[in-house]
Amino acid sequence: MKKDSKTVSRKLNFGAGPAMLPEEVLMQVSEAVRDYAGTGMSILELPHRGKYFRDILDEAASLVRSLCAIDSSYHVLWIPGGRLQFAMIPQNFMLPDVPAGYIDSGHWSAQAISYAQLYGMTEVLASSQEKQYHQLPIWPDTHHKNLSYLHFTTNNTVEGTQWKEDPQTSVPLIADMSSDIFSCTRDFSRYSFFYAVAQKNIGAAGITLAVVHDDLLKRTIQKLPPILSYQAYVQHKSVVNTPPVFAIYTALLMLRWTSRQTLKQIDLQNEEKAKMLYAEIERNTLFYTQVEDEASRSRMNICFRGINPQVEHNFPTFCAAYDITGISGHRSVGGFRVSLYNAIPIQAVKTLIEAMKDFETEFLNKKS
């Protein structure tokens, strides 16, 4: 609904990350900054080797395992920073003289590849770069391949495409699930390693969730400094040095919030939100999506364009009156990107669609 007056209301933030969080989680975090659970200490002051923080880590690991339906052969790790995984994965998991396989399906896949190339032999097994990543590449046959591992990005945040099926492959499968983890059902047991930065569906920027299967972990041979070694993170239960306690606690609150539903239920809601928005993009005469292949379309990040520069320039300003923010496309591609993470309520999508319709009406009236 278009807002009436100058009341300060919560923004409908469709940003790709840092993303909108549920208001109740924000209230809990805010309270914990004042005082954590009646301890007389802020969550920012909580000792990282004390019982309170151990409980936070344990509960978070338990919720991750439960959501993913994985057992204790998987280690749940929290690693500071985000893109550091691109450097850690090749350093930890590349075998000598055995290339690492990568699928090149978008901006972040390409980044992961450029990092891996600094550390060893890298083979790009499939790419849709020539199609500007507007669709997913054909999944390669890796049956006779000898690879250290196979890395892909489940959801391409910048271009708005998504692998909805979990591939089967005989080599260790590694997935960057940064922008769609816990947003849909997956067979997590097919993965030897999966990871996701927190600032989309898990919480606040500053921490990455990494889940590693014990078989892959044990294969690590390179001598690495502890801070870059998954084995060290496992050994020290994510406390290699002082961890970002606050970011991990925020992740725990989000995991609790997420766990109120099954991934199947969340999947259906996200499908509904995405379908509504794609339908409006197709109906509306001012917008279109370059992701023409429906099977490639992401349910998390819906990328689309205005039919001309005027539309692209004016629509974000028009949206401000609806308290809508964060809809600009990634600076490398332009256009629009609407992120429909778990915390985005369906009502927010309806408001955005209303804005798109109103914008179209106003635009056509001006023209006539």
Add this chain to the structure above:
Amino acid sequence: MKKDSKTVSRKLNFGAGPAMLPEEVLMQVSEAVRDYAGTGMSILELPHRGKYFRDILDEAASLVRSLCAIDSSYHVLWIPGGRLQFAMIPQNFMLPDVPAGYIDSGHWSAQAISYAQLYGMTEVLASSQEKQYHQLPIWPDTHHKNLSYLHFTTNNTVEGTQWKEDPQTSVPLIADMSSDIFSCTRDFSRYSFFYAVAQKNIGAAGITLAVVHDDLLKRTIQKLPPILSYQAYVQHKSVVNTPPVFAIYTALLMLRWTSRQTLKQIDLQNEEKAKMLYAEIERNTLFYTQVEDEASRSRMNICFRGINPQVEHNFPTFCAAYDITGISGHRSVGGFRVSLYNAIPIQAVKTLIEAMKDFETEFLNKKS
């Protein structure tokens, strides 16, 4: 003062980090989690490429430069995580076939050295390891040395020693100032690079402040992935990937709080706090410090022992009645460690001293 009843009051947290923060900063952070500056967004949701966050970065850089009395030939960087610097420094600043010099004055110095050894030639120029680091080593003469750089730790958090003078050397000087930055006056212009994790005098765990002089930065030759390259952090103004916006904002609030006084004033206060506590340790028959050399004694982390295991076991429990927490020594050395960071008010030190006196009285009464 010994507390009267079961009221939930703020703990006097003498932990080495995550450390106690000023209550007013906690209130500001808590409010920003609900809503950042009337934006309708939480600080956790704030776009990392928008104006609000750029302003946060700019103000923080300006306050750091002002506190350190350094100009724009120094770059102020914010890097996720903590101990990662131990790996980044050798990768960025080691020259081919030129050893890096290290001073080995404590637990964290030794850690920095063990990391550096993984990346290239490392020369330990001075060490007090044989004295269990209970005093500082003699500063080495580096006049005729050809070194990539010289690294030392200004304050040894685990052992309670501190370099109060800023050394002069002809090679690029690099300092880990994690536990005493902004707590005392320093001639920062002598350093080519200094860094400090935030969870002591700068804010919350999850971010490291790194300040690099342009001359050293330009010397970097190795091809590094951006996330491990100081040049990339400079080029992208600390936004190499999504930075921990929350942790950087908390640091800004702490920098504002710190900047209300000069470092000279803060220095004097910290000296007063430390003197009071050392005096009580020396007076009290139940405690002693292994840092006998007064010139070596830290003003930030005061390490001491109980005269017997009974004292060491019972004193922390005794302290609970005074709302005192976080006084146990580092798990590698035991005993006690009291951290007197900037946010610790002098009244807290007085309460601790009261507890030490009361404990002594009770202990001696029981004996007699």
